Amino acid sequence: MILSQASSPHAKGRMNVSQVMFTVSAATLPGLACLIWFFGWGYLFNVLTAIIFALITETLVMIIRKRPILFYLKDGSAFLTALLLGLALPPFAPWWIAAVGSVFSILFVKHLYGGLGNNPFNPAMAGYALLLISFPVQMTTAWGAPSVMPGHSLPGFFETLQMYLGFAEVVDGYTMATPLDVYKLNIAVQTQAELAMKSEFLAGWLPGWLWVSIAYAIGGVFLIWRGIITWHTPVAVLASLLIMSGLFSWDADIRVPVYLHMLGGATMIGAFFIATDPVSSATSNRGKLIYGAGIGVLTYVIRTFGNYPDAIAFAVLLMNFCAPLIDHYSRPKIYGHEKSVRGYKKEDKA
Amino acid sequence: MTAQTIKIWDFDGGVHPEENKHQSTGQPIAVANSPEFVVVPLNQHLGSPAKPIVKVGDKVKTGQVIAQADGFVSAPTHASITGIVTEIAEYQVPHASGLTSLCIKIENQGEDEWELLPALDLNSSDEALINRIKEAGLAGLGGAGFPTNIKYLTKDTIETLIINGAECEPYITADDMLMRERAKQVIDGTRIAQKILNAKEVLIGIEDNKPEAIAAIQKAVADSGEQTISVRVIPTKYPSGGEKQLIQILTGKQVPAGGLPSSLGIVCQNVGTVAAVAEAVLEGKPLVSRVVTLTGEALGTQCNLDVRLGTPISNLLQQVKVNQKKLDRLIMGGPMMGFTLPDANLPVIKTTNCILAPTKKELPPGNLFNACIRCGICEQVCPADLLPQQLYWYSKSKNWEQLELNSLSDCIECGACAYVCPSQIPLVQYYRFAKGEIRKEQAEHEKSDNARIRFEARQERLAQEAAEKEAKRKARAEAAAKAKAAKSGAEGSAKPEISDSVKEAIARAKAKKAVTDSASTSNAPALTKEQLEAKWQNAVAKAEKAEARLNDAKENDDPMAVALEKSLAKLKEKALLAKEQLDNFQEPPDKAEPAKVVLTKEQLEAKLKAAQAKLEKTQAKFVEANENNDPMAEALEKSLAKLREKVEAAKAQLDSFNESDSKETQS
Known part of the structure; x- marks a missing residue:
């Protein structure tokens, strides 16, 4: 009788990589549902296009790299990357925006660095940054006007699909800037009270965005409860952004107010789904706090002083650079040591 | 109960794997079938193996010493059955690395005759008790197999004795069943250990998934009437039974890295070990058997057996009706830290707490694993607060320095990280590999360091020997001088005599120097004038050539210029030296001139001409040198003056010759 030999532990937990990836994916569903409800089918098309192109790219790369294709497709990492990218794109952008971003994320940001687990940057956000820099028009003017506005209705499924595929012109009335953008652009010449009288704000355009943020936060809390992410990164991101906006944006007549920083943009998806990407973030619990705080601070700084209305992608990418350094010092x-070893040991310095 | 009101602490991390303990707790501990033979390894403990003291053919009784402890960290080995020694040879033994060890094989003779030690009790002296524990061959039955008596010999003051009944590994129930059925023995052993260690309090830690064991132990504690022993019920969490973790749970203290629990005033003992202590002390029974859990779905019945050490595992499997078709692996220990056995014929040893025979479905074997996604779940479960995924990356890249900074050595290999890893990476295997490599490297370092120290010591020794030799020689010389002084002192006053001898020596030295000096001066003119002249001209030519090259180099901004300049200076020096030698040479013949008056007029004329020619030539050179600000100019000037003198002298000679000539012709 031949007994098989193996190294301990022989018992294995039930969680595997696909489960991690698909649980995270599932946690984005409330957010996706809200987006579709308030802003139309464009989000679904973006997500699907991104996923299809990501899986095709992943398959091709696996063929080139002579790896088992199904084994790697099954891990769900390409799926999740594409999903997160799709969620971040404007709903009335043409289909090729999602396609280009998705292929770039998988091919350049993930596989050219060695594939799953080896990418120093968040693939979805690097893809997003590429699109924002390369196609600023499509990336800033194609945001949706919400369905809750009176006298406004969303285009139907097939109408949206026709516009998405380029068979029909995108009607101006369907699109609108994001709240962060509107507020930032107009507060220079108007006061908060004047802004509040604007038709968009009166019409309950804002609640659409607020609901999306809340939905993402619910998904994020679910992930923390499932033990897939820890509280450190999201709490650090939200707390630092709250502190920064509370300190410097207390006057809503001058700058974007605190509640819009927290709920008006990509803050929640950023804090719970983007910043927590384990591969490109800091490792230790303490490191995650520093990393998250950095993202919060940079987000505020870029939103307030930069040219872009939102900043999660750039803040995350910038902190990706810092992750190895943070790891080294955090x-x-x-157990059994008096204090932690940060950086190099003293005697090693000499 | 008081146990619940007392504070307990928590350790970081930990996991909750499926316990599967119910499998083997269905029936009481049974006695294993008597084996046909036993193979008793001599290294069932940590430390040096025992030395056999029986021969093949000897008849041995159960409990008889068959191998003696060899050294301080060692334990004796006893015959576990009554029979005849048939072989003393190397056998493969249960070991994570599949090592072999010297074993004594005993053929069973049927009857079971015991050789017991005299019984002792709690009133015996500490020394007698510790000796007994050593004689009985006790080693930690929890896993590591550290000789028990050494733990009792600690020099630290022990405040707290911790009895480990946590048994956190899934599947294993040996300690659980022992506590249920032999609670009195456990408490008896605990009291003996407490007495030896003089511990103020005893904490018995038991996980809350063993209510029967907790009840039994609590009853036994109450029966003993001992107030200082308390049972602490701790939450079920793997690895709470790790020594370091249990100490933290029960005392809130952490064992310092690289230190022993005794430095905190704590000694930790497994319940099985203290039960064996009670047997050894109160009944005089050496350690010849232990409780082993047989479990896993490949077995017909799962149970706990009281097994004689050295019994082949295949015997036990037969007894519990193993299903060979379903059997995939045999694991000694639990599913978290146990190791697989290469075959079923290996013997049960002192540290065999469990034989796990899982089916493939039950504990699926490792497969192709995913890449590490740095999810950090491993970090959340590490009981040592390490960063397992960082250790993995650095082990993979063999970055020993980073592994040290990340304290790989503090890893207890509990397997919690690998258990939760969603990528199914065999993390512990990576750590074991890295630890092994680091150990190897350190051993090599030590070896080379030792070699260096040896070499330096040798050099020092040789130097010292030489110095000693020199000192001896000096001492001898001094003694001789003294003896001489004493001798001459007997003839007259010693002191002036010595100074005279010194003076003599100085005079001798001076004479010697004079001789060598004259020798060197007499050696110098060995060269003929022509030779010297050639030498000088040669040197001058070389210097001129070098100068030309230097000028070239300077024009082309060649970096060689500096070097050339230096060599030019040297060459010029050489040329000067040659010239000087040549000039010095010309004097002796002058001095010897009186003897050479026999020169003819023609000769004298030729000489004058030559001198004049030379003078002109030198003059031309001198002018040139002056123009170029050459340092040679000075020397040339000097030689010019000399040459002029020479020409004058030659003229004077010729004149006087002519005069005498005319005189001669006149006369």
């Missing part, structure tokens, strides 16, 4: 205190 090792935890180990």
Whole structure:
């Protein structure tokens, strides 16, 4: 009788990589549902296009790299990357925006660095940044006007599809800038009270965005409860952004107010789904706090002083650069040690 | 109960794997079938193996010593059955690395005759008790197999004795069943250990998934009437039974890295070990058997057996009706830290707490694993607060320095990280590999360091020997001088005599120097004038050539210029030296001139001409040198003056010759 030999532990937990990836994907569903409800089918098309192109790219790369295709497709990492990218794109952007971003994310940001687990940057956000820089028109003017506005209705499924595929012109009335954008552009010449009298704000355009943020936050809390992400990164992102906006944006007549920073843009999806991408973020719990705080601060700084209305992508990418350094200086205190070893040991410095 | 009101702490991390303990707790501990033979390894403990003291053919009784402890960290080995020694040879033994060890094989003779030690009790002296524990061959039955008596010999003051009944590994129930059925023995052993260690309090830690064991132990504690022993019920979480983790749970203290629990005033003992202590002390029974859990779905019945050490595992599998078709692996220990056995004929040893025979479905074997996605779930479960995924990356890239910074050595290999890893990476295997490599490297370092130290010591020794030799020689010389002084002192006053001898020595040295000096001066003119002249001309030519090259180099901004300049200076020096030698040479013949008056007029004329020619030539050179600000100019000037003198002298000679000539012709 031949007994098989193996190294301990012989028992394995039930969680595997696909489950992690698909649980995260599932946690975005409330957010996706809200987006479709308030802003139309464009989000679904974006997500599907991104996923299809990501899976095709992943398959081709696996063929080139001579790896088992199904084994890697099954891990769900390409799926999740594409999903997150799709969620971040404007709903009335043409289909090729999602396609280009998705292929770039998978091919350049993920596989050219060695594939799953080896990419220093968040693939979805690098793809987003590429699109924002390369196609600013499509990326800033194709945001949707919400369905809750009176006298306004969303285009139907097939109408949206026709516009998405380029068979029909996108009607101006369907699109609108994001709240962060509108507020930032107009507060220079108007006061908060004047802005509030504007038709968009009166019409309950804002609640659409607020609901989306709340839906993402619910998904994020679910992930923390499932033990897939820890609270450190999201709490650090939200807390630092709250502190920054509270300190510097208390006057809503001058700058974008706190509640819009927290709920008006990509803050929630950023804090719970983007910043928590494990591959490109800091490792230790302490490191995640520093990393998250950095994202919060940079987000505020770029939103307030930069040219872009939102800043999660750039803030995350910038902090990706810092992750190895943060890891080097944020090792935890180990059992039986008096304090943690940060950086190099003293005697090693000489 | 008081146990619940007392504070307990928590350790970071930990996992909750499926316990599967119910499988083997259905029936009481049974006695294993008597084996036909046993193979008793001599290294069932940590430390040096025992030395056999029986021969093949000897008849041995159960409990008889068959191998003696060899050294301080060692334990004796006893015959576990009554029979005849048939072989003393290397056998493969249960070991994570599949090592072999010297074993004594005993053929069963049927009857079970015991050789017991005299019984002791709690009133015996500490020394007698510790000796007994050593004689009985006790080693930690929890896993590591550290000789028990050494734990009791600690020099630290022990405040707290911790009895480990956590048994956090899934599947294993040996300690659970032991506590249920032999609670009195456990408490007896605990009291003996407490007495030896003089511990103020005893904490018995038991996970809350063993209510029967908790009840039994609590009853036994109450029966003993001992107030200082308390049972602490701790939450079920793997690895709470790790020594370091249990200490933290029960005392809130962490064992310092690289230190022992005794430095905190704590000693930790497994319940099985203290039960064996009670047997050894109160009944005089050496350690010849232990409780082993047989479990896993490949077995017909799962149970706990009291097994004689050395019994082949295949015997036990037969007894519990193993299903060979379903059997995939045999694991000694639990599913988290146990190791697989290469075959079923290996013997049960002191540290065999469980034989796990899972089916493939039950514990699926490792497969192709995914890449690490750095999800950090491993970090959340590490009981040592390490960063397992960082250790993995650095082990993979063999970055020993980073592994040290990330404290790989503090990893207890509990397997919690690999258990939760969604990528199914065999993390612990990576750590074991890295630890092994680091150990190897350190051993090599040590070896080379030792070699260096040895070499330096040798050099020092040789130097010292030489110095000693020199000192001896000096001492001898001094003694001789003294003896001489004493001798001459007997003839007259010693002191002036010595100074005279010194003076003599100085005079001798001076004479010697004079001789060598004259020798060197007499050696110098060995060269003929022509030779010297050639030498000088040669040197001058070389210097001129070098100068030309230097000028070239300077024009082309060649970096060689500096070097050339230097060599030019040297060449010029050489040329000067040659010239000087040549000039010095010309004097002796002058001095010897009186003897050479026999020169003819023609000769004298030729000499004058030559001198004049030379003078002209030198003059021309001098002018040139002056123009170029050459340092040679000075020397040339000097030689010019000399040459002029020479020409004058030659003229004077010729004149006087002519005069005498005319005189001669006149006369």
